[in-house]
Amino acid sequence: MVRVTTRINGDEVTFVCEPDETLLDVLRDRLNLTGAKEGCGTGDCGACSVTLDGRVVCSCLVLGAEAEGRQVGTVEGIARNGKLHPLQEKFLEFAALQCGVCTPGFLVAAKALLERNPDPTEAEIRFGLAGNLCRCTGYDKIVRAVQAAAAAMRKG
Amino acid sequence: MPLDAKFDPATHHFRLVGTRPLRPDGYDKVVGRARFGADASAPGMLVGRILRSPHPHARIRAIDTARAAKLPGVKAIVTRDDFKDGDPSLKDVLVNVMARDKALYDGHAVAAVAATSASVARKALKLIRVDYEILPHVTDVDEAMKPGAPILHGDMRTENIEPAPKKASNVASRCEFGHGDPEQGFKQADVVIERRFKTEATHQGYIEPHACLASVGSDGQGELWVCTQGHYMVRNTCAALVGMDVSKLRVTASEIGGGFGGKTTVFIEPVALALSRKAGKPVKLVMSREEVFRASGPTSSASMTVKIGVTRHGRITGAHADIRFQGGAFAGSPIELGAMSAFACYDLEHVKAVGWDVVTNRPKQAAYRAPGAPMVAFAVESVLDELAHKIGMDPVELRLKNTAKEGTRSSYGPKYNRIGLAACLEAARRHPHYEAPLGPNQGRGIAAGFWFNFGGQTCVSLNVNIDGTVALAVGTPDIGGSRASMCMMAAEELGIEYDKVRAIVADTSSLGYNDISEGSRVTFSTGLATIAAARDAIGKLCARAAKIWGIAPEAVVWENGRARPAGPNAGDFAPLSLAEIAKTAAKTGGPIAGHHEVNADGAGVSFAVHLCDAEVDPETGRVTIKRYTVVQDAGKAIHPSYVEGQFQGGAAQGIGWALNEEYVYGRDGRLQNPGFLDYRIPVASDLPMIDTVIVEVPNPGHPYGVRGVGETSIVPPLAAIDKAKAGKKRR
Amino acid sequence: MVRVKLSGPLKVAAGGEAELEVEAANIHQLLTRLAELHPKMKPMLERGAAVAIDGQIYRDDWFRAIPEGSEVVILPRMVGG
Numbered sequence: 010m011v012r013v014t015t016r017i018n019g020d021e022v023t024f025v026c027e028p029d030e031t032l033l034d035v036l037r038d039r040l041n042l043t044g045a046k047e048g049c050g051t052g053d054c055g056a057c058s059v060t061l062d063g064r065v066v067c068s069c070l071v072l073g074a075e076a077e078g079r080q081v082g083t084v085e086g087i088a089r090n091g092k093l094h095p096l097q098e099k100f101l102e103f104a105a106l107q108c109g110v111c112t113p114g115f116l117v118a119a120k121a122l123l124e125r126n127p128d129p130t131e132a133e134i135r136f137g138l139a140g141n142l143c144r145c146t147g148y149d150k151i152v153r154a155v156q157a158a159a160a161a162m163r164k165g
Numbered sequence: 166m167p168l169d170a171k172f173d174p175a176t177h178h179f180r181l182v183g184t185r186p187l188r189p190d191g192y193d194k195v196v197g198r199a200r201f202g203a204d205a206s207a208p209g210m211l212v213g214r215i216l217r218s219p220h221p222h223a224r225i226r227a228i229d230t231a232r233a234a235k236l237p238g239v240k241a242i243v244t245r246d247d248f249k250d251g252d253p254s255l256k257d258v259l260v261n262v263m264a265r266d267k268a269l270y271d272g273h274a275v276a277a278v279a280a281t282s283a284s285v286a287r288k289a290l291k292l293i294r295v296d297y298e299i300l301p302h303v304t305d306v307d308e309a310m311k312p313g314a315p316i317l318h319g320d321m322r323t324e325n326i327e328p329a330p331k332k333a334s335n336v337a338s339r340c341e342f343g344h345g346d347p348e349q350g351f352k353q354a355d356v357v358i359e360r361r362f363k364t365e366a367t368h369q370g371y372i373e374p375h376a377c378l379a380s381v382g383s384d385g386q387g388e389l390w391v392c393t394q395g396h397y398m399v400r401n402t403c404a405a406l407v408g409m410d411v412s413k414l415r416v417t418a419s420e421i422g423g424g425f426g427g428k429t430t431v432f433i434e435p436v437a438l439a440l441s442r443k444a445g446k447p448v449k450l451v452m453s454r455e456e457v458f459r460a461s462g463p464t465s466s467a468s469m470t471v472k473i474g475v476t477r478h479g480r481i482t483g484a485h486a487d488i489r490f491q492g493g494a495f496a497g498s499p500i501e502l503g504a505m506s507a508f509a510c511y512d513l514e515h516v517k518a519v520g521w522d523v524v525t526n527r528p529k530q531a532a533y534r535a536p537g538a539p540m541v542a543f544a545v546e547s548v549l550d551e552l553a554h555k556i557g558m559d560p561v562e563l564r565l566k567n568t569a570k571e572g573t574r575s576s577y578g579p580k581y582n583r584i585g586l587a588a589c590l591e592a593a594r595r596h597p598h599y600e601a602p603l604g605p606n607q608g609r610g611i612a613a614g615f616w617f618n619f620g621g622q623t624c625v626s627l628n629v630n631i632d633g634t635v636a637l638a639v640g641t642p643d644i645g646g647s648r649a650s651m652c653m654m655a656a657e658e659l660g661i662e663y664d665k666v667r668a669i670v671a672d673t674s675s676l677g678y679n680d681i682s683e684g685s686r687v688t689f690s691t692g693l694a695t696i697a698a699a700r701d702a703i704g705k706l707c708a709r710a711a712k713i714w715g716i717a718p719e720a721v722v723w724e725n726g727r728a729r730p731a732g733p734n735a736g737d738f739a740p741l742s743l744a745e746i747a748k749t750a751a752k753t754g755g756p757i758a759g760h761h762e763v764n765a766d767g768a769g770v771s772f773a774v775h776l777c778d779a780e781v782d783p784e785t786g787r788v789t790i791k792r793y794t795v796v797q798d799a800g801k802a803i804h805p806s807y808v809e810g811q812f813q814g815g816a817a818q819g820i821g822w823a824l825n826e827e828y829v830y831g832r833d834g835r836l837q838n839p840g841f842l843d844y845r846i847p848v849a850s851d852l853p854m855i856d857t858v859i860v861e862v863p864n865p866g867h868p869y870g871v872r873g874v875g876e877t878s879i880v881p882p883l884a885a886i887d888k889a890k891a892g893k894k895r896r
Numbered sequence: 897m898v899r900v901k902l903s904g905p906l907k908v909a910a911g912g913e914a915e916l917e918v919e920a921a922n923i924h925q926l927l928t929r930l931a932e933l934h935p936k937m938k939p940m941l942e943r944g945a946a947v948a949i950d951g952q953i954y955r956d957d958w959f960r961a962i963p964e965g966s967e968v969v970i971l972p973r974m975v976g977g
């Protein structure tokens with residue numbers, strides 16, 4: 010067992026985990042942060058997306074121990090003080106989710122994308138989110154929601 | 166409860182139906198709070214894992230679990246000995262859940278353990294010794310039908326052929342649909358084309374793997390939390406398979422991360438219950454993605470021969486299809502649906518479709534969005550397209566000339582009621598996409614598709630709360646926003662605001678039986694039952710108002726969310742709102758609730774027409790979808806965003822099927838691509854925006870005219886894309 | 897008298913007969929009579945059959961009346977995705 014101290018969504022957290030345990034399993038099974046989902050466990054679906062020091066990673070490919078001393082961002086931390094982020098609002102408004110299991114991963118990835126590029130083209134959004142699989146929507150409404158959120162955020 | 170003849174949903178002014186309110190479960194889903202199958206846990210919970218056969222076909226001589234059982238932390242092991250034969254109609258389901266004398270496919274479950282941690286469970290699986298006698302295997306449908314092919318089931322005799330065969334074969338049954346005599350029809354044709362097609366199996370590809378949490382006490386009572394399209398089905402099936410009273414098993418449907426038909430049966434649930442009962446502790450069992458691919462429902466793969474004849478003027482004179490589906494190791498591929506739907510779009514005098522249900526050493530197929538229809542439509546629509554080209558006719562024109570309409574005898578038997586195929590074809594032809602210029606290396610394809618749509622057993626309960634809000638309990642898992650549509654229909658009827666109604670999916674002990682969320686039935690049947698339950702509640706609300714006023718209940722009408730005295734008493738009393746009546750319910754007779762139980766019939770069939778532009782890179786052959794338009798009849802769109810979502814999602818799955826997705830079996834009979842890396846479903850950068858056109862030809866079987874929309878959208882893409890990619894420029 | 901159209905496996909079970917006449921006022925009576933007339937149909941009907949009356953498909957509705965002169969078609973039971 011290893012002891013790890015990290016910051017998750019801004020709060021300091023200490024946990025113990027097995028050396029070979031993934032960050033995804035730590036979040037879900039030890040810290041009860043079940044927002045990140047396991048769709049594949051092999052880095053192919055993006056349902057487990059979180060940020061590590063601001064960069065999007067597949068938490069199923071990161072070890073829990075690697076979080077030591079770093080900043081982890083999960084879907085649970087996107088809304089602030091009970092207020093939804095524009096992306097969350099637009100996902101709802103544009104019906105960008107059907108089953109919603111891919112949604113946490115898309116929100117994490119889209120947030121990071123807009124932080125890098127506040128005014129992405131449709132193609133930039135599509136390529137920026139190509140690591141996240143959605144089987145329900147055909148992506149149309151997801152792309153539109155991200156476009157609308159970007160516009161809303163640019164207005165401030 | 167059919168459409169009232171005096172009520173026209175096309176012109177009626179709905180207050181909420183047709184608008185786009187936010188879904189009630191949306192907030193939880195964007196903040197990460199929604200609880201899916203794998204998101205539940207219980208104190209003292211064990212982790213379950215399943216050992217699966219690496220062989221496509223092998224006799225299981227013995228299973229030795231002794232060493233695994235001794236591993237510290239292992240609390241229970243189950244094998245075939247823990248599942249007794251029972252209900253013969255569930256035999257295949259049982260054998261699929263846990264192999265009996267033979268492993269029938271790569272991935273077939275042979276044993277399972279429950280342990281204190283995932284790592285102990287994994288180690289325990291490695292300690293189980295299975296003594297296999299490897300048998301020859303077959304995974305291809307055509308190979309499996311040949312004489313001399315390895316036989317899966319020694320007792321399988323092809324059904325429905327005369328005289329009944331004496332020898333075992335892999336062909337479970339034959340079926341035939343149609344009318345007239347196609348041979349006669351071909352004689353009248355100017356052009357006859359016959360083609361052979363093969364399509365590979367695909368997987369539903371839901372992002373959430375199968376997951377459940379089972380807890381069975383020594384008192385024989387159990388609880389199960391599970392992601393499924395039908396928790397009542399899970400309850401009844403599991404109770405039968407593990408030997409429990411139905412009333413002692415309470416099943417709660419989690420939020421479900423996609424199903425598309427793949428979550429309409431049981432796989433791991435009976436295993437989790439058996440493990441939990443043996444260990445006396447809760448057991449959580451979650452499939453890995455590899456297990457999802459190897460052992461849960463792919464579609465059938467198909468081999469088809471289609472022959473169609475037309476006159477120079479574009480009249481189809483005869484049509485024939487011979488369709489072979491392999492549905493994995495057990496009988497029951499959707500061959501009948503494939504054969505029935507093959508020519509369902511057209512008005513034909515001479516038509517016949519013959520189907521063969523074949524078993525192979527592959528996982529048992531499960532339903533996938535319009536099961537059986539996409540591959541057959543691929544074959545039929547492709548031949549039609551070629552015929553249009555041959556006689557120099559516009560492909561939409563050819564279809565319009567032969568389109569099925571009200572009164573047409575369908576190729577599967579009954580005559581059609583009001584249907585919307587012609588309206589969809591016209592709308593597609595009017596769409597700007599149809600005439601838009603194509604770029605270099607681009608082609609355009611169009612194809613039509615059909616799906617039956619179903620109704621089924623449905624039970625809804627609607628409770629009026631003290632503050633005038635309404636709690637609506639439905640029993641059909643919400644696979645794509647259906648709670649929003651239910652709230653809309655209830656609020657529409659009651660005359661209250663949308664956000665005053667809160668819908669939940671009730672567990673199996675809280676509400677009567679409901680069939681699975683399948684066959685595009687939810688908005689239709691649960692919607693119909695919700696409307697009826699609301700009307701039931703309205704009757705009771707009016708009766709309370711009548712009591713308060715001291716007048717006859719018949720003299721009260723419900724208008725805009727209020728009870729109002731009518732007839733001779735009109736104007737005598739101020740109207741009472743739902744909230745006002747609710748407030749005094751305790752004093753006027755107790756709780757007010759409406760409910761409705763029905764086995765809904767009258768689901769109207771739905772047709773779609775898809776337009777696709779594809780570009781082929783002349784050097785690499787890479788196909789890019791440049792533009793895509795879905796035109797489909799929804800009868801009446803309750804929440805248009807979710808209707809569009811179904812159109813777009815089905816089209817995207819069809820695009821995946823047409824371009825990238827396929828089950829690849831090696832010569833060793835093993836699945837070669839059990840992961841999203843090698844089984845590639847479309848990603849955002851593979852697709853363009855998907856335009857939608859909602860056509861509304863009301864279904865006479867629903868009070869608002871609703872038709873199911875979930876499935877038809879996956880039917881046309883295979884042919885539409887294939888034609889587009891062939892670069893056939895029509896204009 | 898109801899004229900019933902058979903297709904698929906049911907037609908085979910009825911000895912290739914595509915159309916039958918039976919005395920039945922509702923779906924239950926119809927299915928019972930068919931099973932009596934053609935015992936081979938019995939297991940198929942028990943497994944589940946849908947009945948279309950004048951184009952309207954009923955999957956399970958024993959007591960649905962069959963009006964005189966209506967068009968009746970029996971289909972295999974259907975499931976969806």
Ligand code: FES
Nearest residue numbers: 048050052055069
């Ligand atoms: S679960 Fe991590 S990428 Fe799929």
Ligand code: FES
Nearest residue numbers: 107108143144145
């Ligand atoms: S909404 Fe279901 S996978 Fe994206």
